[in-house]
Amino acid sequence: xxxxxxxxxxxxxxxxxxxxxxxxxxxxxxxxxxxxxxxxxxxxxxxxxxxxxxxxxxxxxxxxxxxxxxxxxxxxxxxxxxxxxxxxxxxxxxxxxxxxxxxxxxxxxxxxxxxxxxxxxxxxxxxxxxxxxxxxxxxxxxxxxxxxxxxxxxxxxxxxxxxxxxxxxxxxxxxxxxxxxxxxxxxxxxxxxxxxxxxxxxxxxxxxxxxxxxxxxx
Amino acid sequence: xxxxxxxxxxxxxxxxxxxxxxxxxxxxxxxxxxxxxxxxxxxxxxxxxxxxxxxxxxxxxxxxxxxxxxxxxxxxxxxxxxxxxxxxxxxxxxxxxxxxxxxxxxxxxxxxxxxxxxxxxxxxxxxxxxxxxxxxxxxxxxxxxxxxxxxxxxxxxxxxxxxxxxxxxxxxxxxxxxxxxxxxxxxxxxxxxxxxxxxxxxxxxxxxxxxxxxxxxxxxxxxxxxxxxxxxxxxxxxxxxxxxxxxxxxxxxxxxxxxxxxxxxxxxxxxxx
Numbered sequence: 001x002x003x004x005x006x007x008x009x010x011x012x013x014x015x016x017x018x019x020x021x022x023x024x025x026x027x028x029x030x031x032x033x034x035x036x037x038x039x040x041x042x043x044x045x046x047x048x049x050x051x052x053x054x055x056x057x058x059x060x061x062x063x064x065x066x067x068x069x070x071x072x073x074x075x076x077x078x079x080x081x082x083x084x085x086x087x088x089x090x091x092x093x094x095x096x097x098x099x100x101x102x103x104x105x106x107x108x109x110x111x112x113x114x115x116x117x118x119x120x121x122x123x124x125x126x127x128x129x130x131x132x133x134x135x136x137x138x139x140x141x142x143x144x145x146x147x148x149x150x151x152x153x154x155x156x157x158x159x160x161x162x163x164x165x166x167x168x169x170x171x172x173x174x175x176x177x178x179x180x181x182x183x184x185x186x187x188x189x190x191x192x193x194x195x196x197x198x199x200x201x202x203x204x205x206x207x208x209x210x211x212x213x214x215x216x217x218x
Numbered sequence: 219x220x221x222x223x224x225x226x227x228x229x230x231x232x233x234x235x236x237x238x239x240x241x242x243x244x245x246x247x248x249x250x251x252x253x254x255x256x257x258x259x260x261x262x263x264x265x266x267x268x269x270x271x272x273x274x275x276x277x278x279x280x281x282x283x284x285x286x287x288x289x290x291x292x293x294x295x296x297x298x299x300x301x302x303x304x305x306x307x308x309x310x311x312x313x314x315x316x317x318x319x320x321x322x323x324x325x326x327x328x329x330x331x332x333x334x335x336x337x338x339x340x341x342x343x344x345x346x347x348x349x350x351x352x353x354x355x356x357x358x359x360x361x362x363x364x365x366x367x368x369x370x371x372x373x374x375x376x377x378x379x380x381x382x383x384x385x386x387x388x389x390x391x392x393x394x395x396x397x398x399x400x401x402x403x404x405x406x407x408x409x410x411x412x413x414x415x416x417x418x419x420x421x422x423x424x425x426x427x428x429x430x431x432x433x434x435x436x437x438x439x440x441x442x443x444x445x446x447x448x449x450x451x452x453x454x455x456x457x458x459x460x461x462x463x464x465x466x467x468x469x470x471x472x473x474x475x476x477x478x479x480x481x482x483x484x485x486x487x488x489x490x491x
Contacts (some may be wrong), residue, residue, distance in 0.1 A: 032297065033297045037298070040290065044290065049275075051278075052276065052278035053276060057273075066282045069282070069286065070282075070289055073289075073290065074293065078293075080297065137272065141270060142273065161273060162275070163271065182232065182237055184231075184235060185228065185232045185234070185235045185237060186228060186231065188231045188267065189226070189227035189228040191266045192231075193227070195266055195269055198269060
């Protein structure tokens with residue numbers, strides 16, 4: 001699973017990772033299974049930011065997201081031998097994280113979230129630019145996402161927010177690509193009326209994206 | 219379908235995803251060619267994608283990262299062939315041994331963990347982490363970090379007594395971590411205590427170039443650093459150093475340099491607690 005180009009995995013740059021940069025994730029996992037006490041923490045270092053982003057977006061709550069990511073990494077640590085080489089390690093990790101999030105959502109049913117809590121969470125945990133317009137948009141998008149059923153939300157987080165291909169999202173979610181597409185389509189259809197008023201408040205107005213224009217103009 | 223009837227958003231979204239069969243897709247396109255409101259709706263759908271993509275992707279807060287590191291360090295490797303010794307010592311070997319010279323009461327530190335559930339105080343791991351790093355001056359730093367999470371107004375670290383002051387050849391005592399965290403200007407205006415705690419596994423400084431750079435800055439400012447983090451600043455490799463500006467006012471001077479010791483931004487003032 002390849003991260004989208006505009007968001008390169010950052011931990012590669014850390015001083016510690018530098019020496020290990022040439023070691024693949026699969027090698028590290030093999031070392032962990034071989035008893036190497038440091039190998040798994042290197043995997044965590046490489047991927048924790050993406051896993052955090054996925055969990056925070058899917059759950060919409062930093063405390064829940066922290067618990068979900070911790071559970072997921074612990075579970076991956078213990079069950080590393082369940083990894084089958086037919087998928088990328090990142091796909092396997094994403095799957096564990098997404099499942100941990102979906103489990104949490106199912107167990108908790110829908111917890112109403114107070115506005116001030118949303119604001120607090122957004123201020124605490126997102127590095128928002130100081131422009132208030134962008135900030136408002138981010139918060140409204142985050143709030144609107146919570147209105148979606150969890151399967152649609154998970155699909156939109158992976159495809160539209162994190163920039164993964166439909167195929168990658170499908171293997172993370174363990175469903176056919178067509179299912180991911182239709183979950184995305186239904187999710188976007190629900191979000192459109194909620195978010196349409198934001199279109200003119202940002203520079204996103206020129207979004208008659210290539211695909212949209214192409215579809216409209218035949 | 220023309221005139222007053224319109225397609226609903228779901229059909230339009232499915233069109234955009236290529237989910238409609240050819241005949242239906244053609245009909246919808248023909249309608250779109252003559253229907254402005256449906257064209258608007260399609261643009262709304264495209265805008266949803268753009269808005270979702272524009273939400274910033276946050277880095278994992280260091281507190282969460284450290285909590286996960288702790289949890290993993292506490293967990294014996296299930297695949298290790300060497301069984302955990304009866305005294306549990308093999309587990310401890312995952313972290314560097316406590317520096318004997320550091321006057322750290324390890325029993326007192328042990329009470330800081332485990333971390334509370336619920337609304338947890340992530341900073342609470344710092345005390346243990348400081349001990350694990352086995353850095354010089356750990357006693358000073360650890361005690362100050364430990365008092366922070368309790369909500370008591372933390373006594374800022376007293377200037378080290380063991381380090382001779384104002385001697386150009388002195389060996390600086392400071393903690394280095396390599397968080398790799400991508401700092402924003404806003405984060406660097408403080409409070410910094412949650413960011414600068416050493417984490418298990420990163421030892422003291424063994425990089426001569428970095429040491430020379432820290433030494434330079436310390437000489438310039440005529441004071442030792444509180445802590446140093448090898449990280450990023452707005453996406454570039456950076457070393458972030460924190461110096462006391464005025465301890466009684468909780469003011470910290472933050473210096474950000476690149477690998478060649480060039481400052482990436484003007485010194486800034488921040489709060490520690």
